[in-house]
Amino acid sequence: MIGDNVFYIALSWAAVQSGTPSQAGLVMAVSAVPRALLMLGGGVVADRFGPRRVVIGSDAVRCAAVLTVAALLFVAGPGLWLLALLAVVFGIVDAVFMPAVGALPARVTGRDQLARVQGMRGLAVRFANVAGAPLGGLGVALGGSATAFALAGLLIAVSVPLLISVRMREPVSAVGDGASTADVVADADDTPGDPEDVPARVDESGTPARVPDGRDGPAVAPERPAPAPATAWRDLRDGLRYIRGHRVLAPLIVAIALGDLGFVGPLNVGLALLADQRGWGASGMGLVVAAFGAGAGAAALLLAWRGTLPRAGSAGAAALLCGSVAIGALAYVPGVGAAVGVALAIGLLAGLSGALCGALLQTQSEPAYLGRVTAVAGIVSLGLAPLSMPLTAAAIGWWGTGPVFVASAVVCGLGGVVALGVRDLRRAELPR
Structure with missing residues (x-):
C-alpha cells in the first residue's frame, strides 16, 4: 500500500510535467476504467486459481511494470502515452x-478473527496514506519521477516475498449465516423432474437407498447426468446468483455501493474546492484531511482491538447514516476549526461503517465465493466511484458546494436506510 501511494504521487507528478492539467487528470483517471470493467472477471480468477497464487502473480506484474517505466524514464523523458499505458496496466492488474x-x-485466520483482521487492514491503509505521500514527494525531490517510480517498484518488490511467506489454512464454511450454498448455487437450468432434484434417502447404515424408478422390477438408483464443465462464464453466473440469493450479502453490497457513491466525490475533489472557496488554504485543507484520517484510523484500531462489536449490522447502518449527516454539514461549517471536528466525526463514522461492512462480507460469504463477492462489492468503490469525481467537480461549478454535498449525503444515507430496512442485515452479527 505504501508503494501504491508512492506510485500515484510519481504518476501525477510525471503527468503534470508532460501535459496539460486536463491531460494529467485523464492519465490519473484512466486506470479506473479497466478496473471497473474487469473486476468481475478478476473475482472469478481469484476463486478459480486460489487467492494466494493470484495475489503473488499480480503483485509481481505490478512490480515489473513500475520498475520498467522507471528504467525508461531514467534514459528518456516521460511521455503521456507511456504514463497512460502504465495506468491502464495497473488498472488491469488491480482488477485481479x-x-x-x-x-x-478467510484462508489466513479463523472466522472469529476476521473482523480484527479487517481492522488491522484499515490501520495499514491509514499508515500507508500517511507515510506514502511524503516518501513519494521525497523521491520526486531527489531524482524526479523516475526515482519516485523506482522507489515505488522497490517497495512493491518487498511485498512479494512477504506474500510468499504467508501460510494458508483451510477456510471454514459460512453456511448458516444467510443462505446456504445449496439454496443459492443451483443450476440455472433447473427444471422440475430433473434427476438432480430427486431427494437422496439414506438408510440406517448411512448408505444411500435406492429409489424406485416407476417401472416393474427392482428399485434402481436414478442416473445423474455428468456435471457441465466449469467455465469462467459459468463461475461468474454462479457467483452473481449466490450473491443475489443471499439474504445478507445482497443488501449489504447495495448499502456499500450507495455509501461509496455518496462519499468519494465530496471527500476528494469536493473538499479541495470547498477549501478554496472558504479561503482555508492548503494548510487548512491538510488539517481537515488529517482529521478525517485520524478518525478512520481510530475506528480501525477499535475493531482491531475489540475483534467484534455487538449488533454489527445495525451498528454499521447507524454509523453510515450519521456519517452521511456529517458529510452534508461539512459544506456549512463556519471555519477551519469546525471543519476539522466534522471531518474527525466523518472519519470515525465512515471508518467504523466501512470496517463493519467489510467484516460482514468476510464472515457471511462462503470462502469459495469470496473473490467474486469482493469483486462485486469493489466495482463501485474502486471502479465507478472514482469516475464520479469529475461529475462532482462539474456539479459544484453549476450549483455550489452546499447542494452537491447535501445530495451526496442523501445518496450515502440511503445505504444506511437499506441496511436498517432489511431484517437479516440489520440483525447480522460478527462471530465471537
Missing part, C-alpha cells in the same frame, strides 16, 4: 489483485 486480496483473510 483486489478481489484476491479480499479472499485471503
Whole structure:
C-alpha cells in the first residue's frame, strides 16, 4: 500500500510535467476504467486459481511494470502515452489483485478473527496514506519521477516475498449465516423432474437407498447426468446468483455501493474546492484531511482491538447514516476549526461503517465465493466511484458546494436506510 501511494504521487507528478492539467487528470483517471470493467472477471480468477497464487502473480506484474517505466524514464523523458499505458496496466492488474486480496483473510485466520483482521487492514491503509505521500514527494525531490517510480517498484518488490511467506489454512464454511450454498448455487437450468432434484434417502447404515424408478422390477438408483464443465462464464453466473440469493450479502453490497457513491466525490475533489472557496488554504485543507484520517484510523484500531462489536449490522447502518449527516454539514461549517471536528466525526463514522461492512462480507460469504463477492462489492468503490469525481467537480461549478454535498449525503444515507430496512442485515452479527 505504501508503494501504491508512492506510485500515484510519481504518476501525477510525471503527468503534470508532460501535459496539460486536463491531460494529467485523464492519465490519473484512466486506470479506473479497466478496473471497473474487469473486476468481475478478476473475482472469478481469484476463486478459480486460489487467492494466494493470484495475489503473488499480480503483485509481481505490478512490480515489473513500475520498475520498467522507471528504467525508461531514467534514459528518456516521460511521455503521456507511456504514463497512460502504465495506468491502464495497473488498472488491469488491480482488477485481479483486489478481489484476491479480499479472499485471503478467510484462508489466513479463523472466522472469529476476521473482523480484527479487517481492522488491522484499515490501520495499514491509514499508515500507508500517511507515510506514502511524503516518501513519494521525497523521491520526486531527489531524482524526479523516475526515482519516485523506482522507489515505488522497490517497495512493491518487498511485498512479494512477504506474500510468499504467508501460510494458508483451510477456510471454514459460512453456511448458516444467510443462505446456504445449496439454496443459492443451483443450476440455472433447473427444471422440475430433473434427476438432480430427486431427494437422496439414506438408510440406517448411512448408505444411500435406492429409489424406485416407476417401472416393474427392482428399485434402481436414478442416473445423474455428468456435471457441465466449469467455465469462467459459468463461475461468474454462479457467483452473481449466490450473491443475489443471499439474504445478507445482497443488501449489504447495495448499502456499500450507495455509501461509496455518496462519499468519494465530496471527500476528494469536493473538499479541495470547498477549501478554496472558504479561503482555508492548503494548510487548512491538510488539517481537515488529517482529521478525517485520524478518525478512520481510530475506528480501525477499535475493531482491531475489540475483534467484534455487538449488533454489527445495525451498528454499521447507524454509523453510515450519521456519517452521511456529517458529510452534508461539512459544506456549512463556519471555519477551519469546525471543519476539522466534522471531518474527525466523518472519519470515525465512515471508518467504523466501512470496517463493519467489510467484516460482514468476510464472515457471511462462503470462502469459495469470496473473490467474486469482493469483486462485486469493489466495482463501485474502486471502479465507478472514482469516475464520479469529475461529475462532482462539474456539479459544484453549476450549483455550489452546499447542494452537491447535501445530495451526496442523501445518496450515502440511503445505504444506511437499506441496511436498517432489511431484517437479516440489520440483525447480522460478527462471530465471537
